[in-house]
Amino acid sequence: QVWQIRVDLHLLNHDGNIVDAASIAGIVALCHFRRPDVSVQGEEVTVYSPEERDPVPLSIHHMPICVSFAFFQQGTYLLVDPSEREERVMDGLLVIAMNKHREICTIQSSGGIMLLKDQVLRCSKITAVKVAEITELIQKALENDQKVRKEGGKFGFAESIPNQKITAFKMESAAVDTNSVEEQAEEIISKADPPSEVFAKPILHTPGTAQIGEGIENSWGDLEESEREEAAEEEGESDATAFECQRMETEDTSMMSKAKDEPIVLSDSEEEEVVILEPQEVPKKTR
């Protein structure tokens, strides 16, 4: 006869990276748990209730903690412990579980991301640092709890709720910082006067969506307002010669003064009419 231990994890607040939180919660729960004491005499097994004998803790060999890494832009950017927003836009995820003796318990790379070997090794080093910190925190919390119990103070789940330690009813949403992006775009646009064999690449954005990464220059000739509006907003498949049209509130005058023979913005929208003023390049997809 053996004991069967079951760990139920309930997710209260999903703000990204549930794997890490779940692993910490699970292992701490197991550390904290006390099981009834048992004594075996020959064939007889007596299970003592908590009143008769103090429950004993489980024997935990080591505490594996998961750390997650989110990758962006094909591995150029790496984020530890992604929040929910970051998780939604990430390319791929790497989870490493390690214990404080620097033994790797699990590695799993998921998502369509391609990694390089040294990236993985670097991540494992970061994990070692993080796990050491977290293990210390856990130890301290467990000791605290034990102390409080001995002294007879209040403890446990019910106590943590009003302190908002576990549940957070309100959280300020971290605004995605698009202000600097806009300024940068304006800067680049105003500098991009000379004829563009070199296509400048501002980071444009329509209201409500920030576009991070490479945008492609809108080299406007004299397009009037109406035609600009006709052009689609979605991204199409762009090669070097097809450009995205996007509505920009800010640009106007600096663009208008360009030479006429610059290539005109085209779009791969299937639905709206695209007006080609100067058919130098024919768009690849002309549906």
Added chain:
Amino acid sequence: PPQMRGPRSKALPDRALVNCQYSMATFSTGERKRRPHGDRKSSEMTLHLKQTFEAAILTELYPRSQIDIYVQILQADGGNYCACVNAATLAVIDAGIPMRDYVCASSAGFVEDTALADLSYVEEASGGPQAALALLPTSGQIALLQMDSRLHEDHLEAIIEAASGACRAVHAVLDRVVRDHVQEVTALLGD
């Protein structure tokens, strides 16, 4: 074998959907396996396969269509997932679907300070740490890395190295097989 189908309700507008299914024949393991599909392990493997191939196949070339990859294990003698990946790579190449590179996979393990590559069932069952690695050989990019059981951090590099070496060897073999096959086929067609 992978096949392409018309648009479906969950078609992605700009790229192809890769659908994988991993199943084990009932006679593949030591004891007769009762449920070939729907197993938790199967669905996990399926998901991994799907992610690996979504990253490797150039899905942008086939919008609004679906590529199905069905793999069935005939004999589970260690390195199941890796064999699946290699077989699926060959199938995709045979079907003429463009991929970024061959996806080669190999498992690796660690026994008494030596890294082993391509573990067999006995070695896997011995309980040491083991990892599965799927690699794109020319660029050296790792498409999938998965490891269970404890392994010291310093050994991680050794194990990845061993697995990469094995993947490259597999790549050489796959490449040669593909080229021979294409030669044969073209010779036959030419006549």
